[in-house]
Amino acid sequence: DTAVSQTPKYLVTQMGNDKSIKCEQNLGHDTMYWYKQDSKKFLKIMFSYNNKELIINETVPNRFSPKSPDKAHLNLHINSLELGDSAVYFCASSQGSQEESPLHFGNGTRLTVT
């Protein structure tokens, strides 16, 4: 009965490769997010989708492309991976905006680029 699930949990890959992270939520929420957490635990929002429409697109390299096939799924594709992309990526969801209702986070995907 996991609420927000991400796969894979760990991802180790070489520079220049392309990889995807998948996220699914079974809470019936209409808004989903991707956050990046660096090694110092600093959390930065990357993207937000509401009912499959992009509503937040922070200053993120365009090598990162989110895709939302339906409101229960938000995937993150990363092209031409770089060392600096190494981080933990969290998917989250909420009902309505993040200002109105609390976020529910997945357990993260630890990406290591070598």
Place this chain on the structure above:
Amino acid sequence: GDSVTQMEGPVTLSEEAFLTINCTYTATGYPSLFWYVQYPGEGLQLLLKATKADDKGSNKGFEATYRKETTSFHLEKGSVQVSDSAVYFCALSGSRLTFGEGTQLTVNP
């Protein structure tokens, strides 16, 4: 723009000690304030929240009071346990949700 400042960590305490993690904010309007907790290997989860001035949020023995006059939302717990070891994030909802930098808490037996 909106911002949240948390006390620097890491914080190390002995079991049953009193905990305070300071949080101050800058925002226009009247944001809601939150504390999220991240246990090792997990995502963040909401710990407590307050939606207006003088509100007190509480959960699992933790408390925080929304102080508009001092623009603060300090997290407190009277007696910490080893299981409280985690990273704590203060956040505010302005034009968007803004997180502080997180404070690592370690509680030793």
